Amino acid sequence: MDLWFTENHANNIKYSLKVNKTLNVEKTDYQDLAVIETEQYGRILVLDGILQTTEKDEFVYHEMIVHVPLFTHKNPRSVLIVGGGDGGAIKEILKHNSVERIVLAEIDRKVVENAKKYLQNISYGLDNDKVEIMIGDGIKYVNEHKNEFDIVIVDSTDPIGPAVGLFTIDFYKSVYECLKDDGIIVAQTESPFIYGNLINKLSKMFKQIYPITKPYICIIPTYPGSLWTFTMGSKKYDPENIDTNNIPKIDTKYYTPQIHKAAFILPKFVKDIFEEV
Structure with missing residues (x-):
């Protein structure tokens, strides 16, 4: 059967x-x-x-949520991940030699424990000396840490259950305060085929807070809608203005300097969702 x-x-x-x-x-x-x-x-x-x-397609999501912001920043040394207890984002961050400190704020200890036990190909970076695992409310952690991180990655589940608070303007304002003067936030912002109204709402939030707001996309076959969006909020650096010739070669399966540039070229219907007033 x-x-x-x-x-x-x-x-x-x-x-x-x-x-x-x-x-x-x-x-x-x-x-x-x-x-x-x-x-x-x-x-x-x-x-x-x-x-x-x-195990088969995680690299697309984790490479794109990590390498786009980290190669946009000039010298990322400290990174906060809100959610992401599977360890996939950490695995990719550790490919950046400039990073000295990674904090994982994961509300559910069992996610981390199961990832370590059953998903070793994804979670092996969780035990790295650079990584601090904080089991608890990521929103509370962000509120209590000001001007501390170069990059904040919101690696959340869908906007249901424990992740609902990660899709509010109060949270994104708190992240702004948590970031250093040239800091960057990237959040996963769902599929435009499924969550168009939510994406439009989040885009408006980001634009109220961050001087530079840029959405970008990739294809993730096992996520509903397959076409996936991320939204970057940056205090200083424009991800489309980087010199791709200066991006060092790292071990990736999806991300390349060319993909970095191309990811910001949006299909018209996606661009309309982000730009609709």
Whole structure:
């Protein structure tokens, strides 16, 4: 008998993967968690029934949420990740030799524990000496740390459950204060095919706060809608004005200097969503 994991998204979309075996299922203090081994995408992490990351295509998301802001900044030394307990973003940040300190603010300890146990190909950077793991409310952490980080990466789940507060203007204002004078924030901002209204709302928030606001895109096959957006808010550096010839070569599968530039070229309907007043 074939077994399938099915993600029910936005009440009218289903996405299914054939399952080889279930590695763990548990209810944490914050959400339902599962780690499943699939036929096509290897091991996957699922939170509240929504796929978060897969062994096969995680590199697209994590490379784009990390390398675009870190290569935009002139000298990133300190990075805060809000969410991201799977460790994928940390894995990519560690490829930047200038970074001296990485703080992971993850609300759910069980996400970190399961990633370390079942997703070692993604989570191996969590034990690096540069990494500080803070289990607790990322919003509270941001509020308590001012002018401290060069980069803040909001690696959140969808805007439901414990992540709802990460999609508010008060949070993004707090991140502005948490950043240094030339700091950068990047947040994952969902698919324009599914969350167009939310993306438009977030774009307006960013533009109220950050002198430079730039959305960019990539393709993630296992995320609903596949076309994915990130939104960058920068106090000083324009990600489209960097000299790609100065980007050092690092080990990536998706990100390249050319992709860095191309990611900011938006399809018209996506541009319309971000620019609509």
